[in-house]
Amino acid sequence: MQSSGNDAFNASDRAIIRLLYFAGLRVSELCGLKWRDLKSRGDGGQITVFGKGDKTRTVLVDAGIWREISGLKGNAKHDDPVFVSGKGGHLCRSMVFHIVKNAAKRALIEGNVSPHWLRHSHASHSLDRGAPIHLLQKTLGHSSVAITEMYLHARPTDSSGLYLPDDDDE
Template identity: 40%
Template sequence: MDWEEKISDFYGYLKLERNFSENTIDAYVRDIQKLKSFAEEYLDGVAASQISYEQIQEYLYHLSKDKYSERSQARWISSIKTFFKYLHEDDYREGNPATLIEAPKMGLYLPDTLSFEEIETISSSVDKSTLLGQRNFTMIETLYGCGLRVSELVNIKYSNINFKEDYIRVEGKGSKVRLVPMPEYTKNILLEYTRDTRPNMKIGDKYQDIVFLNSRGAPISRVMVFIIIKDIVEKAGIKKTISPHTFRHSFATHLLQNGADLRYIQELLGHSSITTTEIYTHLENEELREAILKYHPRNQ
């Protein structure tokens, strides 16, 4: 009861006091649930109020043997440190056993990006002869055309699309709302889908306002979007690790390459910090070299 009760309280703390997104909350809670299971199986059922620094280290060592990525390890440690900091500040335990735990050192993480030609190849590989194929094509073009997160894509509502003013009202991380402009090309694809395709699909009574639905007429899940994109990319013959987020990263990179100001890209992506935008947007060394050759006054 000790673990379950405190994990439940932790969920409320993350949601109400820290204002974390549902996806982050789910990840943190899953991490602590795994620690609870380990404590029950390997640590004689030690309570959350009694677990020690050495026992948490034992748990992390147990996980590390499965060769998880540094990013995964950093997330576990962040979850654990946040959980025990909360218990300590809530006067549930005298000390914080996670204070001295250090996260792995991480370099700059740059996921694969797609060239515009690769975007075109993937888009043209979608079988648009079916209603679901047309939906998949529209999802990919919307991810790339508007630079959305997958969580933002699956939550798009009809009532949030303004076809006259060419923008989508999007609720991002931390419930921050932004207006994302639609390029004419993307707008026409969305308009055709909402007008000609979706009315012919199965639509649940409660989901009349949701744009992207699964075959049962309910909102499509983030996981299903990942699966769909993975399948399409394989058929397209693209040998890269691609996820829905790759289209968002490519959106930002292509805007930067074509001269867009980094501050504008920050607003379009909904980043609170320009530093985050700089991580998402990078240029190839050859392009940087060409920029120097073309624009530096000593080279004129």
């Protein structure tokens, strides 16, 4: 189930895009995944991620993504890579960049779209929807909240002043 390298969009490519976004993974973390790192948990699943600085964390994924990823397994063994290259080993970073760029092109998304762009989108969208910053820190594998805070952006339609009482409220 590897990418053919052309503009075809297969189940593996779709799972790569969705997992980068919904799990907030770094491209190296995605490329290093083995089937032994994935465990069923209720309707969804749990992924053990081996990140920067030899830090390990777990990330939960919902039922839809879990089914999608599980559907890729076929006859793969416990120690086989989840995302396979044309030669049968782990998918390389450059191929993941290629898959993401092609998906962005098909979706008519302009700009510098990359696997990290999906990770950044995960963080920004999670915070926008009320995720606690300490949970996002844990999910992304950041060593401190200060690193995670870079995803806090001022929104043109929002201002801290809007949260203060106005003269009529006093």
